[in-house]
Amino acid sequence: MHQWPALADNYIWVVVDHASTTVAVIDPGDASAVARGCRQHGLTPTHILNTHHHWDHTDGNRALKERFGCRVLGAAQDAHRLPVLDEELAPGPLRLGTLPCSVLSLPGHTSGHIGFLIGDALFCGDVLFGAGCGKLFEGTPAQMWDSLQRIAALPPATRIYTAHEYTRYNLPFAVQVDGDNPELGKRILETEHLLAAGQPTAPTTLELELTTNPFLRPLDPDFCRRYAARHRLPAEPLAVFTHLRTARDRK
Numbered sequence: 708m709h710q711w712p713a714l715a716d717n718y719i720w721v722v723v724d725h726a727s728t729t730v731a732v733i734d735p736g737d738a739s740a741v742a743r744g745c746r747q748h749g750l751t752p753t754h755i756l757n758t759h760h761h762w763d764h765t766d767g768n769r770a771l772k773e774r775f776g777c778r779v780l781g782a783a784q785d786a787h788r789l790p791v792l793d794e795e796l797a798p799g800p801l802r803l804g805t806l807p808c809s810v811l812s813l814p815g816h817t818s819g820h821i822g823f824l825i826g827d828a829l830f831c832g833d834v835l836f837g838a839g840c841g842k843l844f845e846g847t848p849a850q851m852w853d854s855l856q857r858i859a860a861l862p863p864a865t866r867i868y869t870a871h872e873y874t875r876y877n878l879p880f881a882v883q884v885d886g887d888n889p890e891l892g893k894r895i896l897e898t899e900h901l902l903a904a905g906q907p908t909a910p911t912t913l914e915l916e917l918t919t920n921p922f923l924r925p926l927d928p929d930f931c932r933r934y935a936a937r938h939r940l941p942a943e944p945l946a947v948f949t950h951l952r953t954a955r956d957r958k
Contacts, residue, residue, distance in 0.1 A: 711743075716871050719734060721741075723750065729806065732767075756780050806826065812857075813858070815846035831869065839873055852945050859917060866913075868909060878894065881919060881921045
């Protein structure tokens with residue numbers, strides 16, 4: 708596994724299957740960052756996996772395909788929006804060398820957003836971030852909430868490979884809406900420690916997100932009830948999530 712920073716705050720993840728020489732680049736928003744990293748590590752990309760169509764996740768598709776001959780894979784729903792797409796994907800198993808891989812449908816941030824579960828690692832694009840979630844550019848709150856529940860149903864030890872370094876930016880809102888949560892203080896300290904050492908805050912784990920990410924906290928009945936009462940909402944997870952996402956959009 709390789710992690711290469713790109714653009715202002717993106718992460719490009721590269722999964723290497725040494726048994727089959729498969730090298731999968733996930734969301735290459737910057738072809739030069741990928742080419743530089745591959746040169747340093749002696750890698751030749753064989754696949755590009757796009758989680759969604761936004762330019763900062765796809766801008767490197769064409770140049771990398773022309774240079775390395777790699778295949779570009781992405782959601783069938785986004786076939787008309789993904790540059791130089793070779794293979795249209797539907798939710799379900801995906802053959803990627805010898806690696807156990809499946810495609811998850813995760814709409815909300817965009818209508819055709821997908822994620823890639825490779826072993827115990829989830830590459831979730833812009834659906835879930837450290838202590839945050841993606842904005843609803845095309846989808847509805849219900850769609851995003853369904854996607855987050857789909858992620859939350861994975862094993863707690865699942866590693867979450869986010870596409871942006873947003874954790875420090877997201878934590879103040881988490882404290883604002885969940886200030887009694889003692890786990891948040893621990894996460895703030897750990898986040899500052901990592902960043903001060905020049906280390907990324909990703910990957911994170913599903914377990915950590917379930918306890919500190921405000922957009923997954925509606926799954927906790929106590930949090931859901933308290934938040935709903937404070938804001939005069941129905942004590943239902945979707946209503947609480949929708950209110951949280953709207954409040955975050957105003958910050």
